[in-house]
Each structure stands twice: as structure tokens, then as C-alpha cells.
Amino acid sequence: MSDNIATLEVNGEKHEFPIIKGTENEIAIDIKKLRGATGGVITIDPGYKNTGSCESAITFLDGEKGVLRYRGYAIEDLAEKADFLEVAYLLIFGELPTSEQLEKFHKDIKKESVVDDDVKKILDAFPKSAHPMGVLASLTNALTAFNPSSVNVDSEEDMYKAIVKILGKFPVLVAWTMRKKQGLPLDYGDSSLGYVENVLKMMFKQPNEEYSLNPIVVNALDKLLILHADHEQNCSTSTVRIVGSSHAGLFASLAAGISALWGPLHGGANQAVLEMLEGIRQDGGDTKKYMAKAKDKSDPFRLMGFGHRVYKNFDPRATIIKVAADEVLGDLGVEDPILDIAKGLEQEALQDSYFVDRKLYPNVDFYSGIIYRAMGIPTEMFTVMFALGRLPGWISQWREMRLRKEPIGRPRQVYVGENHRNFKNISDR
Numbered sequence: 001m002s003d004n005i006a007t008l009e010v011n012g013e014k015h016e017f018p019i020i021k022g023t024e025n026e027i028a029i030d031i032k033k034l035r036g037a038t039g040g041v042i043t044i045d046p047g048y049k050n051t052g053s054c055e056s057a058i059t060f061l062d063g064e065k066g067v068l069r070y071r072g073y074a075i076e077d078l079a080e081k082a083d084f085l086e087v088a089y090l091l092i093f094g095e096l097p098t099s100e101q102l103e104k105f106h107k108d109i110k111k112e113s114v115v116d117d118d119v120k121k122i123l124d125a126f127p128k129s130a131h132p133m134g135v136l137a138s139l140t141n142a143l144t145a146f147n148p149s150s151v152n153v154d155s156e157e158d159m160y161k162a163i164v165k166i167l168g169k170f171p172v173l174v175a176w177t178m179r180k181k182q183g184l185p186l187d188y189g190d191s192s193l194g195y196v197e198n199v200l201k202m203m204f205k206q207p208n209e210e211y212s213l214n215p216i217v218v219n220a221l222d223k224l225l226i227l228h229a230d231h232e233q234n235c236s237t238s239t240v241r242i243v244g245s246s247h248a249g250l251f252a253s254l255a256a257g258i259s260a261l262w263g264p265l266h267g268g269a270n271q272a273v274l275e276m277l278e279g280i281r282q283d284g285g286d287t288k289k290y291m292a293k294a295k296d297k298s299d300p301f302r303l304m305g306f307g308h309r310v311y312k313n314f315d316p317r318a319t320i321i322k323v324a325a326d327e328v329l330g331d332l333g334v335e336d337p338i339l340d341i342a343k344g345l346e347q348e349a350l351q352d353s354y355f356v357d358r359k360l361y362p363n364v365d366f367y368s369g370i371i372y373r374a375m376g377i378p379t380e381m382f383t384v385m386f387a388l389g390r391l392p393g394w395i396s397q398w399r400e401m402r403l404r405k406e407p408i409g410r411p412r413q414v415y416v417g418e419n420h421r422n423f424k425n426i427s428d429r
Contacts, residue, residue: 112168230393305366
């Protein structure tokens, strides 16, 4: 392999393919002409662990060094110095907004924050037993029926209108999804509030009480949404891009992303953490017993919320959100055996050489689950909150894919089924 060329030998013939180098010195072999050059040879990479599906200027992630940056900005700086709406603007449009741009952005979002009342009829059709992620995906897709015209991606004005429309309506759908399950009345929020403050009020306001915002809770949710806003080409983001590559609309592409996020190996991980903690509580709450089970390779028990399949050192998001978790628990003073178990597991894992040596630290899913539990958000809503945070990332990835006019996604396969067989009439089978 030379500096700019990779050579691949297939059946005795050598073929050269260009080397692509990213701005962070990531190296990729460009094999888009491989099949044509070799007469049909392809690569196979289940799960796409070693395959780049696109070039992107949105998020940089280095799992070995524990680095996460949005548009070049360190996640630590953004979580400390920016709010969620600023980060959303940065991800979608590429630069941090000026005060005038941010004010207009928020104003335009608020104008689009009323959902057609007929959407309530769709929501009413779901039983209370329906999982909130299924409801959210359906309602997001249903928005297409109320906004049937397709987005002209060559028009910045059309693109902008579609973006502020979904950013305005999505928090309403999130709040309605929770309140439907709880049998509470639905409303459209308070346009005098900030974006995150309005989300909290829509979710938690009781019909017979004034709602009072807790600044520590607002800050914690703001940080959680920022930390979840984008994470490179993960399962749901790749889904949004591949669905959008067929020129499906923004709302339909986002609905597909929500469905992908639902899985317990992806966005459902924070829900799985609380379900694990509940299981430990029901078994007596002995954290030492479960730490031993986690270290026993013959035991099927899995310690959820520790370690990360991408971050091999530490999850930079967990370092940030641990502080917010401690603040929320301290301020709210919640007495909850589940949270006591969580704190016990955290302390033992941070001191146990088995976990320390293997860098199996509590990750962002562990701490986000604790915060949501302390805030009073039902466990089945945790992944919905993840989707709310990931929304600007999905939008930015969809927008980038469409503006770059990427081709329709169409993976190949290696066929391992039966060879040609003669058809048998039903009487001969």
C-alpha cells in the first residue's frame, strides 16, 4: 500500500484503490469501484464494523482516546458552555449561532410547536399498554399526513422550514406520549419558556397545580440532551441516512430512526439498566452478589450500563453526566431503593480491580437512567427522552446526506442458499 493507493490481489490480478484520509487522520480504502473492477467481487462486513458508509463533517468520535466532538467542538465544552438549542443549531447548520440567529431559531421553532388536533385522535387509538417508542414513531410518521408536500432539498428556505417544524412539534409528541400513558390532559406548552423548560412543563404539569421549574433538573436535562444529540454512524443514525437516501421525507426518515433506537442494544440500554436494577431489588438488593455474577463468565447475568462497545477507555459523556446525576439526587433528596442500588453498583465498580483494569466504567446510559428515574420519568419513557436528544443529530445527518446527493443505500450480500432446483408439482412434494 503506497501513501495514496491500496493494492488488492484477487485471483492473481492486482487492483488499485484510492486511500481517503479524514481531517482527523482516519484512513479508509475507497472500494466503490471494487465490484466493477473485479468482475463481481465484494467485501463482507456483518454489522458494518469496518465499513464507512459515508464521509461526514458532523461528529468525530475516537473510542480509544475517549474523544467526542460535534463540528470540531469538544463535548465537554459544549455541555458546560452551550445549551441544547445552540448545539442543535451547530449540528444542523455547521456553526454555533450568533445571539440573533439563536433568537430567530427559537422563535421560528415556537411558531411551529402546535400539532394538528387530529393527531390526538391517532394517539387516542393507542391503548395505554402501548410502548411509548412505538407511539412516538407512529405519531412522527403521521406528521407526514398533515404536511404532505415534500421538502425541496435544493431550497435552503424549504429545508429550514421543515427543520424548525419538526423541532417544534417533536417535544409535543414526546410529552403527549407520556401523558397519554398516565391519563393526563394534553396541551401545547408555554411559548414564554426556553426549549428544555417547555419540555419539562409539558411533561409534568398537573392540571390542578402551578408548575415550578427546578433549575438543577433543567440543567441536568439540558446536558443529557446535548450528550445524546449525535454519535456518528450508529444504528439509528445510519437508518435515518439509508431511509433518506431513497428520498423519503424527513419525518418518515426520523420515524425509521426512532424504531431503530428502540432496541435494547441501542437506545433502549438506559431502560435495560433500570430493569436490571429492579431485578436486583426484587432479589434482595445485594450488589456484591451481582458484581460477583457479572465477573463469572459462566453466569448469563450481564451488568447493564457499564463499559461501551465504542469507547474502549472511558465514555466522556459519562464523566460529564455523573456530576449532574449527583446534583439531581442531592437536590431532590429522592428516597428510592433502586437508586441506592445504582449508587452501590457504581461505587463497587469504580473500586473493583476487575472492572477498573478492564475499563468497565459506568456509561452514559447508567447515569441517564438514574437521572430520569429521580426526575419521575417512567422507565418506558427513557428511550423516548433519548430520541428527543438525538433529534438534531438525525436531522443534521439527513440534511447532510441529501445536500451531498448521496446515492440510494443498497448493501450487497454473499448468497449461501440452495443452488438451482427444479420445481416440483404439489402432488410430488
